[in-house]
Amino acid sequence: MMTRLVEQRRVVSDILLDPKLSKKEDSVLNLKEYEWDLIGELSDILRPLADTTEYMCTERCVSNMDSNIASRVKEVIREDLIRRYQPSSDTAAESTAALGALLDPRYKKLPFFSSQQRKITHGALESCLEDLPLRLPACDVNNCEETPSKRRKLDFLDFSSPERTSEDEVQSYLSEKMVSDTDPLLWWRDNEERFPKIAIVAKRVLAVPATSVPSERIFSATGLLINKLRNRLSSEIVDSIIFLSKNEVNITEAD
Structure with a gap:
């Protein structure tokens, strides 16, 4: 104004x-x-x-x-x-916002934190990685299950290609230069195979809305959709209409 x-x-x-x-x-x-x-x-x-x-x-x-x-x-x-x-506190370094900044390739060096705070945020990421399954699925989703005839009987004794540890993956990710002017979600889509474990955490953290505005917009849209002239719409129909309304851009881009 x-x-x-x-x-x-x-x-x-x-x-x-x-x-x-x-x-x-x-x-x-x-x-x-x-x-x-x-x-x-x-x-x-x-x-x-x-x-x-x-x-x-x-x-x-x-x-x-x-x-x-x-x-x-x-x-x-x-x-x-x-x-x-409270940007100088340890609580800020452990927050979801700090973890989101670490997982954003544009700010992963955390230049706004002290060295001690950066260590705390790195530890928070490693704690999230420890909660992941020991072995991640590496095959295609449609053909992931193997039949008994295709499995090798001594497959559990195969130590020829040990997986990279979480610590190694974190160090490799942090050692790369920060990337400016990029969409972090698109960056993780392109680099998911290089950092498979961190990519899982990134999808969870970066999907968190920064504010409550998107959810409030959905409530507003629903209020405009349901009125006295359309009060017999089933909940399934309302959900479908709202979903199509809020994902119109993504559907158009996919086409």
Whole structure:
């Protein structure tokens, strides 16, 4: 809103000063020069937060010459973010958000954490890997089951190709350079065979919505779908309609 107001500054001022379009008492609404400058500064400060909120709610700088008010706004926002997320604590390093950053090839080096916090996050990933089955299925889903005639009787004694340990896989993943400007889900799809165990954890963690907005949108869509004229729709039909509505883009891309 502030950005739009600054963009339309001249139009707003002309309308408020034109006696044919505005009443005389409305002229007091016309902002002074320093007030316009303050709105411009606050707009620049709040734009990164607006961009971040918009990005996190999708299913997707500031000048150094600050006034006293602008500096205070920045400080208040910074203090509130630190109070909410406690980025320097061990709890933050163990959180799902930290694990998601580690599994994102763009931020896996965790440059915003201390060395101790990075060790904690690495340990959280290794703990998730320990909960996985000892041997992952490596065959095709449609032809995964072997008949007794195809199995070798002494197959359990085959030590010719030992699997890479979880620690080796984590070290190999972390040793690679960070990849910028990429979709982490597409990256894991292309590199799943290289890091099969970590890929399983990545699918679980990166699938967690960053906010509750997507689920709230589903409730809103359902409320628009079910009304007094369509109150006899079965739950199965409603589920199918909502599924098709929210996955329309994915279905189109698959085609």
